[in-house]
Amino acid sequence: MHIAEGFxxxxxxxxxxxxxxPFVVHGARAVATEVRRNPESTLLLGAAGAFTFVLSAIKLxxxxxxxxxxxxxxxxxxxxxxxxxxxxxxxxxLFQALLLAHGGLTTLGANAFSMAVVGPWVGYGAYRLTRAxxxxxxxxxxxxxxxxxxxxxxxxxxQLALAFPDAETGFAGAAVKFLGVFALTQVPLAIGEGLLxxxxxxxxxxxxxxxxxxxxxxxAEPDDVLPDTPAPAGTSPAAPSTDDGDGAHR
Amino acid sequence: MTRRHLVTALLVLAVIALFAAPLLLDGDAGYAGTDSQxxxxxxxxxxxxxxxxxxxxxxxxxxxxSGLFALQAALGGGVLGYVLGRLRGRRAARDATAxxxxxxxxxxxxxQDRHR
Numbered sequence: 001m002h003i004a005e006g007f008x009x010x011x012x013x014x015x016x017x018x019x020x021x022p023f024v025v026h027g028a029r030a031v032a033t034e035v036r037r038n039p040e041s042t043l044l045l046g047a048a049g050a051f052t053f054v055l056s057a058i059k060l061x062x063x064x065x066x067x068x069x070x071x072x073x074x075x076x077x078x079x080x081x082x083x084x085x086x087x088x089x090x091x092x093x094l095f096q097a098l099l100l101a102h103g104g105l106t107t108l109g110a111n112a113f114s115m116a117v118v119g120p121w122v123g124y125g126a127y128r129l130t131r132a133x134x135x136x137x138x139x140x141x142x143x144x145x146x147x148x149x150x151x152x153x154x155x156x157x158x159q160l161a162l163a164f165p166d167a168e169t170g171f172a173g174a175a176v177k178f179l180g181v182f183a184l185t186q187v188p189l190a191i192g193e194g195l196l197x198x199x200x201x202x203x204x205x206x207x208x209x210x211x212x213x214x215x216x217x218x219x220a221e222p223d224d225v226l227p228d229t230p231a232p233a234g235t236s237p238a239a240p241s242t243d244d245g246d247g248a249h250r
Numbered sequence: 251m252t253r254r255h256l257v258t259a260l261l262v263l264a265v266i267a268l269f270a271a272p273l274l275l276d277g278d279a280g281y282a283g284t285d286s287q288x289x290x291x292x293x294x295x296x297x298x299x300x301x302x303x304x305x306x307x308x309x310x311x312x313x314x315x316s317g318l319f320a321l322q323a324a325l326g327g328g329v330l331g332y333v334l335g336r337l338r339g340r341r342a343a344r345d346a347t348a349x350x351x352x353x354x355x356x357x358x359x360x361x362q363d364r365h366r
Binding site for chain 2: 001002003004005006007009010043044046047049050051052053054055056057058059060061062063065066067068095096097098099100101102104105106153156160164166167174177178181182185186188191192195196198199202203204206207208209
């Protein structure tokens with residue numbers, strides 16, 4: 001999903017940068033607010049960023065005979081809501097643009113829009129929808145992680161089709177061509193990313209229950225606040241942290 | 251505990267199988283990166299297009315480049331492992347202090363099954 005440096009015409013590069021910038025600024029404020037209000041979130045925020053960092057570094061073979069990398073943005077979107085990933089995803093892309101010549105500064109806006117904005121929001125939507133329909137947390141995590149990954153690559157395909165429409169078939173023909181390069185290859189990777197997300201959340205459910213309850217991922221159950229299990233400082237099971245966030249971000 | 255471990259092992263195996271299968275089925279495919287395939291597709295469909303900027307810094311060899319990718323993965327994996335290790339240690343410490351009380355202590359499998 002990395003559009004290479006210089007491979008978007010200037011008008012498109014500027015346009016996508018303008019489109020992505022408010023999300024990234026908003027995301028930076030969301031991260032700052034989260035850390036200030038809930039300092040104990042820092043650890044999980046680090047985990048969400050690290051998950052994206054490691055997954056987007058690894059290129060994996062796919063059945064189509066090409067290789068591509070997962071994005072890992074769904075985990076942070078599910079835990080902290082999508083705005084946080086607008087910043088964390090962009091940091092990863094900046095690292096790769098500066099040190100690895102992977103992606104670029106002129107295409108950072110377009111790449112951030114696909115990986116750090118569209119991916120997390122689609123993944124979060126799929127997570128909420130699956131959760132509401134099935135009530136199963138891990139099934140929802142799988143759907144959220146896999147679709148965040150796939151949606152990122154679909155967005156890249158459409159961005160390239162907009163910039164380089166086919167001479168005869170126009171935007172639609174170019175979209176089919178770029179989707180053929182990106183989306184098909186990505187399907188097994190998205191499934192793998194969904195499975196990795198399930199592994200991550202299984203580990204978090206058994207080890208980070210207080211955080212998951214506070215973030216609204218797990219319901220606050222009466223036996224979670226047994227007097228003999230001291231809650232960490234600042235954790236208030238009654239705090240409606242997600243509802244508060246819903247209002248602020250929409 | 252065993253059922254939880256079995257599920258974890260199966261998930262890990264499924265991920266490995268998913269990415270090993272293409273290599274075993276068709277080892278001769280090039281497995282070129284989709285990013286460079288997209289760049290090639292642009293050059294093919296629009297031969298007149300010239301990239302108008304160059305990367306700020308380009309690793310001078312593929313070895314250096316793969317080393318930097320490995321560094322990125324190591325940083326991410328390291329931080330992730332640190333956080334999971336800390337959380338696990340915290341739970342272990344809490345379980346240890348909670349055990350002497352009369353309240354029934356929930357065990358890991360129960361916790362897991364409830365949310366599977």
